[in-house]
């Protein structure tokens with residue numbers, strides 16, 4: 254099995270290509286490796302569904318991860334659980350393929366990978382709910398010795414979960430595990446850019462600086478790989494999950510349901526730039542609901558509706574009876590006070606200007622300066638598996654590894 258380091262640059266998309274530094278790590282990867290920056294993200298374009306598709310090769314309708322959080326309409330926003338644990342994913346992951354092949358895996362903040370039996374070293378992405386202790390929860394959801402060592406050696410790099418410190422920390426502990434343990438698969442999720450975009454805007458100075466910091470982190474990880482005996486032949490792979498677009502107004506769709514007299518028939522779960530509508534009872538009629546809501550579409554910033562048949566064709570997860578997409582500059586929120594300070598977000602549907610994500614691979618035997626055509630996100634996992642000499646029989650995507658390898 255060939256080793257690989259998989260780095261996710263959360264919220265990187267094709268518009269960022271013009272921002273790359275001539276001597277940056279990503280520029281190096283593109284010039285000396287094979288890449289695509291039109292990897293079409295999943296619906297909705299959210300971090301957890303996309304990251305799960307990236308490591309399973311299946312769309313949300315198969316993985317069961319169609320949102321960051323399960324639908325919990327009766328729980329106040331601050332108390333809602335996320336899909337933290339590996340057991341939420343209904344299909345095998347790349348980690349499972351590596352373990353089945355006798356390899357060892359490390360995951361650093363990779364979504365939906367807590368309590369993952371296929372990861373020998375796991376630094377979990379998990380948040381404390383009200384009343385919970387973050388330290389105890391982190392230890393419980395990940396690998397305690399790995400976490401304690403990471404904290405002792407690199408804890409000074411971060412302050413809580415704020416960026417850019419958290420991503421500096423994630424990159425440092427990734428380099429540390431590569432040096433000491435040379436995992437067969439190391440997967441790390443860098444959140445810096447996503448955070449800067451939400452807080453400061455899609456193309457803000459802060460977002461551009463985060464792109465540059467990610468390039469530096471990639472460069473450092475590559476240097477560590479090259480300087481670690483046994484890692485010289487490993488692949489460095491960079492991926493992303495969605496872009497973002499600016500918003501100037503946040504809308505609460507529960508109000509639209511109420512005004513249309515539909516609040517006893519449907520409940521809404523906001524995805525940022527789209528929203529799901531869940532039926533409350535057997536007799537809830539989605540076609541009627543769409544007809545009534547269409548009359549309020551403009552007032553509530555809705556640009557289009559996706560009936561269930563359309564959601565099925567988009568491989569969206571089961572549950573919602575229908576969904577809608579936000580108009581330009583609008584975001585949906587379940588609780589107005591939470592998101593109103595965000596300047597940009599995502600969660601959109603297909604055809605959006607921020608749907609084109611990154612897949613770049615560098616290593617010995619990989620075609621240099623080779624640009625692939627557009628692929629769906631489900632193709633990433635089987636392609637990575639193919640490059641590593643593994644197979645993922647349950648993945649729905651296509652394995653493009655032979656196209657990327659020098660013959």
Ligand SMILES: [Zn+2]
Pocket residue numbers: 263264299300301447494495
């Ligand atoms: Zn994301």
